[in-house]
Amino acid sequence: xxxxxxxEGVSKSYRxxxxxxxxNLFRERIVQVFKSSFAARTKPANEFWALKDVSFTINxxxxxxxxxxxxxxxxxxxxxLSRITEPAEGRIDLYGKVSSLLEVxxxxxxxxSGRENVYLNGAxxxxxxxxxxxxxxEIVEFAEIAKFLDTPVKRYSSGMYVRLAFAVxxxxxxxxxxxxxxxxxxxxxxxxxxxxxxxDIRSEGxxxxxxxxxxxxxxxxxxxxxWLAGGKxxxxxxxxxxxxxxxxxGVENDFVWTxxxxxxxxxxxxxxxxxxxxxxxxxxxxxxxAPIDVVFDISIHDKFPAGRIEMRLQTxxxxxxxxxxxxDATGQVNHEWVRGRQQLRCRIPAxxxxxGRYFITITxxxxxxxxxxxxxxTFSVTEEGSLAARDQRxxxxxxxxxxxxxxxxxxxxxx
Amino acid sequence: xxxxIKPRRGxxxxxxAEVWQARELLGFLAWRDIVVRYKQTSIGVFWAFIRPFLTMxxxxxxxxxxxxxxxxxxxxxxxxxxxxxxWQFFSTAFADAASAVVGNGYMITxxxxxxxxxxxxxxxxxxxxxxVSFVLLIFMMIGYRMQPTWRILALPLxxxxxxxxxxxLGLWTAALYVKYRDMRHLIPFLTQFGMYVSxxxxxxxxxxxxxxxxxxxxxxxxxxxxxxxxxxxxxQLYVPGVIAGTVMSFVLLIxxxxxxxxxxxxxxxxx
Numbered sequence: 001x002x003x004x005x006x007x008e009g010v011s012k013s014y015r016x017x018x019x020x021x022x023x024n025l026f027r028e029r030i031v032q033v034f035k036s037s038f039a040a041r042t043k044p045a046n047e048f049w050a051l052k053d054v055s056f057t058i059n060x061x062x063x064x065x066x067x068x069x070x071x072x073x074x075x076x077x078x079x080x081l082s083r084i085t086e087p088a089e090g091r092i093d094l095y096g097k098v099s100s101l102l103e104v105x106x107x108x109x110x111x112x113s114g115r116e117n118v119y120l121n122g123a124x125x126x127x128x129x130x131x132x133x134x135x136x137x138e139i140v141e142f143a144e145i146a147k148f149l150d151t152p153v154k155r156y157s158s159g160m161y162v163r164l165a166f167a168v169x170x171x172x173x174x175x176x177x178x179x180x181x182x183x184x185x186x187x188x189x190x191x192x193x194x195x196x197x198x199x200d201i202r203s204e205g206x207x208x209x210x211x212x213x214x215x216x217x218x219x220x221x222x223x224x225x226x227w228l229a230g231g232k233x234x235x236x237x238x239x240x241x242x243x244x245x246x247x248x249x250g251v252e253n254d255f256v257w258t259x260x261x262x263x264x265x266x267x268x269x270x271x272x273x274x275x276x277x278x279x280x281x282x283x284x285x286x287x288x289x290a291p292i293d294v295v296f297d298i299s300i301h302d303k304f305p306a307g308r309i310e311m312r313l314q315t316x317x318x319x320x321x322x323x324x325x326x327x328d329a330t331g332q333v334n335h336e337w338v339r340g341r342q343q344l345r346c347r348i349p350a351x352x353x354x355x356g357r358y359f360i361t362i363t364x365x366x367x368x369x370x371x372x373x374x375x376x377x378t379f380s381v382t383e384e385g386s387l388a389a390r391d392q393r394x395x396x397x398x399x400x401x402x403x404x405x406x407x408x409x410x411x412x413x414x415x
Numbered sequence: 416x417x418x419x420i421k422p423r424r425g426x427x428x429x430x431x432a433e434v435w436q437a438r439e440l441l442g443f444l445a446w447r448d449i450v451v452r453y454k455q456t457s458i459g460v461f462w463a464f465i466r467p468f469l470t471m472x473x474x475x476x477x478x479x480x481x482x483x484x485x486x487x488x489x490x491x492x493x494x495x496x497x498x499x500x501x502w503q504f505f506s507t508a509f510a511d512a513a514s515a516v517v518g519n520g521y522m523i524t525x526x527x528x529x530x531x532x533x534x535x536x537x538x539x540x541x542x543x544x545x546x547v548s549f550v551l552l553i554f555m556m557i558g559y560r561m562q563p564t565w566r567i568l569a570l571p572l573x574x575x576x577x578x579x580x581x582x583x584l585g586l587w588t589a590a591l592y593v594k595y596r597d598m599r600h601l602i603p604f605l606t607q608f609g610m611y612v613s614x615x616x617x618x619x620x621x622x623x624x625x626x627x628x629x630x631x632x633x634x635x636x637x638x639x640x641x642x643x644x645x646x647x648x649x650x651q652l653y654v655p656g657v658i659a660g661t662v663m664s665f666v667l668l669i670x671x672x673x674x675x676x677x678x679x680x681x682x683x684x685x686x
Contacts, residue, residue, distance in 0.1 A: 014684070083420060083527035085683045092420040103525045109447055111454045116447075123443040124526060152454075175416075 003095075004176060004207050005058040005081075010090035012051040012076050050076040052231045054090070058224075060175075063198070063208040065222035065239060067215070067246055070254055070375050072228040074211050078102060081178055081209065096175025096207070099125060103180070105165030110154035114145055114164055117153055121168045135171045142193075143167035163190055170197045176207045195221065213357070213378075214316055219243050257376035266302035267365050270341070273297070274360075274379050285380030288387070288398065289350050292379070294360060296326075296344040306334040307365035311346055314375070316357040321396060351400035355383045423680055429672065434529045444536035449543060463547035467499045474499075474616045487618045487649045490559055497646050498615040498639045500548055501577045505635060506606040508541025512585030513602050517592050520686040530679040531672075534589045538582060545574075556646070566645040573641030576664055580634040583667030590675045593682055614639050618650065631656030634664045 051073045058064050066074050079085045081092065082100035107124040108117050118139055122132040132139075140146050143164040145156075153161055179198075198221060201208055212218050218225065218239065225242040227235045235242050256273040278290040286292050296309055308327035314320055326344055327335045360377040363370035383389035388398040453459040471492055478484045479491030486494050512534035516523065519533050556563070588605075592598035610616070613635040622630050630636055631653065637660030643650040 079524075079683065080420060083418075084524060086422055086680045087420065088422055090421065094418040094420065095416070097416050098418065100526060106522055106525050107444075107447075109451055111451045112447065116450070120443050120447055123440045124522070124528065126528070129439055 002060055003057045004060045005056075005092065005094055005209075007057070007092045008055050008090055010051055010054045010077070010080060010087045010092060011049060012073075012080060012085070013047045013049045013088045049231050051080070051087070054228070054231070054233055056226055056233060056236060058207060058209065060096075060207055061202060061205045062224060063202050063210065063222045065218040065225040066209060066211045066228065067213075067218060067225055067243070068228035068234075070378065073231040074228055075180070076231075077228065078178055078180055078209075078211060094176060097126075097173075098176045098178065099169075099172045099174035100178035101125075101169050101180065102178075104162065104169050108153060108161070108165060111152055113152055114140075114149045114156070117164070118168055121165065125169060125172055127172065139164075139167045139171050142170060142197075159190075166190075166194060170194070174206065176209070177201060178209045180211045181213065213359075215243050215247060254376070254378045257373075259373075265366050266300060266304045267307075267337075268299045268301060269364060270297040270299065271295075272360075272362055272376060274377055285382040287384035288353060288355055288381050288389070289385030291350045292348045292381075294346045294348070294377070296346070296362075297341075298344065299341045300337045300339050302339070304337045304365070306336050307370075308334050308363075309344065309365065310363040310370065312361040313348075314359045314361065315396070316359065319396070321358070349399075351385075351387065352397060353381045354388050354396065354398045355381050355386050429676060430529075434531050434535075437529050437532050440528060441532045441536050441539060444532065445539035445543070448536070448540045460547060463544045464551050467496065467503055467548050468551065470499055470503075471496045478616045484617050484621065487620060487643070487647070489561075489647050489649055493555060493559060493561070493647065494618060494643070495616060496552060496555060497642045498613075500545065500552060501574065501638045501642050502610060502613065502615045502635065503548065504541050504545040505577060505581050505638075506610070507544065508538045508581050509585050509588070510602050510606055511537035511540065512581070513588035513592055513598065515585075516589045516682065517596075517686075524683050524686050530682060531586075531675060534585050534675075535582070538578070538585060541581070542578075552646075561647070563646065564648050566648055569645045570642065573638055573645060576634065576641065576661060577638040579668050580638070580660075580664040583664060583669075583671045586671035586675045587667070590671075590678045593678065593685060609633075609635065618643075619653075620650070627653060628655055628659065631659045632663055634660035634667075636660060 054073070054077065066077065068074050076085070078100070079102070080087050081094075082098070082102065084100075084102075105117075105121060107121055109120065112120065118136065119129070119132055123129070127135075140149060143160075143166070145160050145164055148156065148160065153164070156164070195217070198208060198210075208221075210218065210221060222239045224237065225239045225246075226233060227242050227246055235245060256271055258271045259269050273295050275293045275295055276286045276290050278287055294311060298309075308325045310323060310325045312320055312323045324346055326346075327333060357378065357380045359375040360379075361372060361374045362376055363372050386398060387393065387400060388395070456462060458465075474495040475491040478495070479486060484491075515533040515537045516530065522528075522533075523530065588598055588602060592602075613633060614622075619627075619630070619636055619640055637657040640650055640652060641657065644652045
C-alpha cells in the first residue's frame with residue numbers, strides 16, 4: 001500500500017471579522033485608505049487559526065473518518081483537500097483523481113428534468129459527457145426514478161431528489177473520494193445502499209475520507225480515524241479505539257456557542273446556549289421529560305431593522321425536525337428590536353423529543369437578510385423518562401399528547 | 416495524477432489549460448441557462464427578437480423623427496439596429512458575466528472547478544442570443560433591399576473585438592463584485608450610462624473631430640462603427656479610433672484574467 005495523501009503542516013487562518021463578514025463595502029475600503037495614510041499603521045487584525053499545523057498520511061484503499069466537535073476544523077480541512085479554499089501554510093500531495101462531495105446535487109436546477117440534471121450535475125462533479133452517457137442507465141437504476149426521468153425535479157419528492165443526486169455522485173470513479181455527511185440522506189433503506197456503495201468503492205482500491213457526526217457510521221465504515229480538536233490533530237489511529245476516546249471525553253455535546261467573528265452589524269450575539277434544570281449524570285444529555293431552553297444572549301447596539309432569529313432543530317441523521325423563530329408569537333414574519341443587551345429564550349417542551357442527538361442551526365439577522373450559523377449547538381436527549389424508551393415506539397418525535405377516557409377528566413384508569 | 420495543494424504566492428499562475436479541460440462544463444452551464452430561461456417564459460426565444468426590435472423602433476422615432484439626427488443616408492431603423500446588435504450583446508453578456516461568480520456562490524463554496532468557467536458561460540449564452548438577433552438583421556436588410564459588400568467579411572473581427580472587451584470588463588467586475596457588493600449598483604449604471612456615451616442611438620459622425628480620439632477610447636465606439644462600416648458601408652472607419660479601442664480591449668482582457676486568477680483563491684472564503 002502506498003501513500004495517496006500526504007499533508008504536512010497545513011494551516012489556515014481567517015482574520016477575525018473577515019471570515020464571515022459577507023462582504024466589504026467600497027466605502028469602508030476608501031475610508032480605510034484615507035485612514036491609513038494619515039494614521040500610523042494599525043496593528044494587524046486578530047487572526048483565528050481554523051487549522052494549525054495539521055499533518056497526516058493516508059494510504060490507498062483506506063477509508064478514513066474525520067471526527068471532532070463543531071469548529072474543530074473538519075470542514076476547513078475538507079475544503080482545502082477539495083481545493084475550494086487554499087491553505088495559508090503547508091502542503092498536501094494528492095496522488096490520483098480527487099472528487100469531493102460536500103453536498104449532493106450541486107447545480108441541480110428545479111426547472112430541469114431528472115435526465116438533464118444528471119448530465120449537468122455529472123459535469124459539475126467532473127465527469128465527461130461520454131462518461132455520463134455510459135453510466136446513465138446505472139445511475140437511473142440506482143436512484144430508482146426511471147419513471148420520472150423527464151419530469152422537472154421541482155416536482156420530485158425530497159426523497160427522489162436526494163436519491164438522484166446521490167446516484168450521480170456514487171458513480172464517480174475517483175481515486176480519492178471526500179465525503180461530508182452526505183450519507184445522512186434519504187430513508188434508512190437508501191442509506192444502507194449508500195453505505196454498501198462506499199464499501200464497494202473501498203474494495204475497488206479507492207481511498208475515502210468521510211466526515212460524520214454519526215459515530216456508528218464512522219465505526220462501521222472506517223478502519224482509521226483522525227480526530228481534530230481546536231484546529232489540530234488530537235489523535236489518529238485505529239477507528240474503534242479513537243472513537244472510544246472521543247466519546248469518553250464527553251465532547252459530543254456543545255452547549256454554548258460564542259461567535260468567533262467580530263460584530264458585523266448593530267446586532268451582536270454574545271452567546272447562544274442550552275440550559276435545562278436537569279442534566280443527567282456526566283453531562284451526557286438531558287432527560288426526555290425535562291424542558292430544554294435555548295438562550296440567545298444578544299445586544300442591539302443601534303437602530304436595527306425589524307427581523308427575527310430563526311432556530312432550526314436537526315436530528316443526527318440530518319433531517320430538519322422543526323424551525324422556530326423569535327417572531328412566531330407576534331403573528332408577524334418579523335418583529336421590532338429593543339435596544340440594549342437582552343436574553344431571548346426558546347423553550348423546547350418536556351416530553352417532546354425522541355432520545356437521540358440534535359443539532360441546532362441559528363440565523364443572525366444582518367439588516368435585510370440572515371446569515372446562517374450551522375450546527376452551532378449539539379445536545380443529546382437521553383432515554384430517561386422518555387415515552388419512546390418505555391415501549392420502543394417509532395416516530396420522529398415522542399410528544400406526550402392529551403387523551404381523555406370515558407368517565408375521567410384525562411386521567412387514565414388505574415390498572 | 417499528482418496534485419499539490421499549497422498556498423499560491425506572487426503573481427497568479429494562469430493555468431488556462433485547466434479551463435480548456437473544463438470546456439464541457441462551460442457548455443453545460445451555458446446550456447442550463449438557456450434552457451431554463453426558455454422554460455420559464457411563455458414566448459421563449461422570441462424575446463431575443465422583441466427586445467432589440469422594440470428598442471430600434473423607439474430610437475428611430477425619438478432620435479430619427481423627433482430629434483431629426485442625421486442617419487448617414489440609411490434608414491434610421493437600420494442605423495440603430497446595426498448598433499443595437501453588438502450593444503445588446505455587450506450589455507447583457509457583461510451584466511450576466513459580472514454577476515456570475517456571486518450568483519453561483521453556493522457552487523463555489525461546495526466544489527472546485529476553474530472559476531473562470533462561470534463568467535465565460537454567461538458570455539456564451541450572450542453569443543447564442545446575438546446569433547438569434549442577427550437573423551432579424553438579415554430579414555431587415557432583405558426588406559430594405561440592402562446588398563452586403565465584401566466588407567461584411569470584416570464583421571467577425573469586430574464581433575471578436577466586442578467579445579474581448581466584454582470578457583475583459585466582465586471578469587474585472589465579476590472578481591470585484593465578490594469583494595465589493597457595491598458592484599450590484601454599478602453594473603446597471605454602466606450598461607445604461609454606456610449606451611448614451613456609445614454611438615448606439617446616433618451616428619459617431621456627430622462627435623466633433625477634435626474629441627474623436629478621446630471618444631474612441633471607449634472600445635464600443637470602434638465595435639459599433641465597425642458593424643456599421645461592414646454592414647452598411649456608409650460610415651467612415653476612423654482608424655486611430657479602431658486601434659485605440661483594440662488596444663484598450665486587450666489591455667483590459669489580459670489584466671482582467673490576471674486579476675481574476677489572483678483573487679479567485681479567496682472567493683470561497685469571502686462568499
